[in-house]
Amino acid sequence: MSLSARAEYQSYAATLESSSWSAISSKGSCELSHIIPYYGIATFVRRIDSDMVFFISTNREEARSGKAHISSYPTGWQSSQQVREVGSTRMSKGRRPFYIKGEMALRMLYELEEGMQPTFSYGDWANGKDQIKVTLSTVKFRDGLDEFLGCVAGLPPYEYDTVSDMVIFFASGSTGLSRMARAELDRLTQYLRYDPKVKSIMIAGHTDSDGEMDKNEVTARKRADTVERYLLDFGVDSSIITTDAFGERRPMESNLTPKGRAKNRRVSIELSK
Template identity: 30%
Template sequence: MTFAKPFTLLSLCIAASTLPVTANATKLYGAKPTESVWQMTVDSPIECRVEHMIPNFGNATFTSRASKKINLDFELQMRRPMGKTENVALLSMPAVWMPGDRAEYIDRIRFYKQFDGYVDGQTAWSMLAELENGRFPTFSFREWQSKGKRVDVSLSPVAFQTSYNEFSSCVDRLLPYSFEDIAFTTLHYDDNGDELNKSSMAKLAQIAEFVRYSPDIDLVLLATYTDGRGAKAANQKLSEKRARTLEGYFMSLGLPKDRIGIEAFGERRPIAENDSPIGRNKNRRVVISLGRSII
C-alpha cells in the first residue's frame, strides 16, 4: 500500500543529509549517515537488545526476551515525552538514493501522553525488515506544542546490518522459557532420598540457567517437604538436608546466601494422602519461588 502525494519523498537533501523528507513535515529527526550508529547493548540467553541514537530526539530500542514464544518490543525513548496522546503514522520511507521508490504504510499506532512510543509484535518485526531493506521506518505525528505542524522521526538503515546480524544470532540463542514460567516451581524427589527425580532435575537446570544470567533475581525461597512415611523426626531431618543441598546449589551459581531463604517443613502441610505411591510422590517436594527486583 502506498500513500498519495502528502507522503511522497521529496527529491532533495537537507544540509547534505540523506534522510527521507516528507512534504508536510516541519521538523525531521534522524541520524545522518556519518552519525548513524547501531549497537548491541544486551546479548544474553535471557535478553537481546539493539539500540540506535536519534540526534536531538532520543533513542530507539529493539528488545527480544526469553520466552516460549518469539517476541519483539520496540521503544522510542524521547527526551521530551509526548505532551498529548496522538495517533501516529508509521511509514517506510525510501532514501534519496532510491529514485522512484515511494513511501509505504506500515501501521497506525498511538503514542500516549507522558510515555515513550511503543510498538510490539508483527509491526516491530516489520520495522526491522524495512531497515534491512535499506529503508527508513518513520514515525509521523502532529507536534503537540505547535498546532497544525508535524514531526517526522526516522530510524536510519546506515550501519544497521552488522548489529542486526548480532541481534538475530542472539535471538536464536534465547532460552525458550521466561521468568514467569519458572518463578514458582514445584519439584519432586525420589523415594526416601535427597535427589530430585529426573524430570525435576531438568527443570532445576532451567531455573539455574535463568538465575545465572539474571542479575535482577535477588531472592530464592526454598520450601522442602517429605511424605508421611517413617518417623516424624527423621522426615524433618531429611527435609532440612534437602533444603541445605539446594541452598548450596544456588550459592554455587553466585547467588549470595543472604538472598536465599530456606524452610524445611518435613511431613507437615501435605497436599495429598500418604496412603498411596501417587500421593506420597506429590508430598515429596520442594517449592522454589523467585523474587525479582525492578531495575
C-alpha cells in the same frame, strides 16, 4: 539532526555521519538501539517468552496522547523503491511515546533490513499544528544486526506459548527466508530440542493477491517447503511435520493495502502436543 527551516515542519533523523546501530546481548534479552539526535533513542527488544518489541525513549516528555502514522521511505540510492505504508500507532504521554510489539515491530525490522527507513509522522506535541517526522536511519543498520540476530537465535524459548503459533513473513514474490525469519526458525528448532512432547508441526504457506491465482498457489507451496526444509536440516523429525498451501485464499488482512499484502505474504507454523 535534520531540522527543516520551516516552522511548520520538523524532521529528526541521524545523518550519514552520525548514524549508528548497536546491539546489547545479555542472558535472556537482546537489544538493538539507534540514537536519533535531539530526539531520543529507538530500541528493538526481544526477550525470553515475549514477542519482538520496539519503543522510542525521548529526550523530553510527550505532553499528550494521540496517533502517529508510520511510513517506510527508500533511501537516496533506492530510486526504484516506493514509499510503503506500515500503519498507525498510538502515542502515549511521557518519555516513551511509542511502544509497539508483535507483528508491526517485526515489520519495522524487516523494512530496515531491506534498506528502507521507517518514519513516524504526527502533530507537534507543543501545539498540535506543526508536523513532526522521526526517521530510523538504515545507515550502518547491519553493524548491529548480526549480533542482535545471533542473540535472538540463542534465546532459550522454554515457554511453549512463545513458539506454538509462529508467523514467518516474506518479501513480495520471494520464497527465500530473510535473516530475521531464519533467526525465528532457529528459536523454534532450539525449543524443539527442549520439548519432546510436541507431536505435530503444521506448516501453511500463503500469498497476497498480486499475480495469478495458480502461480500464487505454487509460491505458497514453495514457501511452506522452504520452511520445512529449514527445520529438517536442523534435525526436526519429518514424521511430525505436515505442510499445506493456501495461496491467496486465507488472507490475514485485506489485500487492498500494502500493509495488508505484507501480512498476507507468510508461512504460519502451529505446534500441537
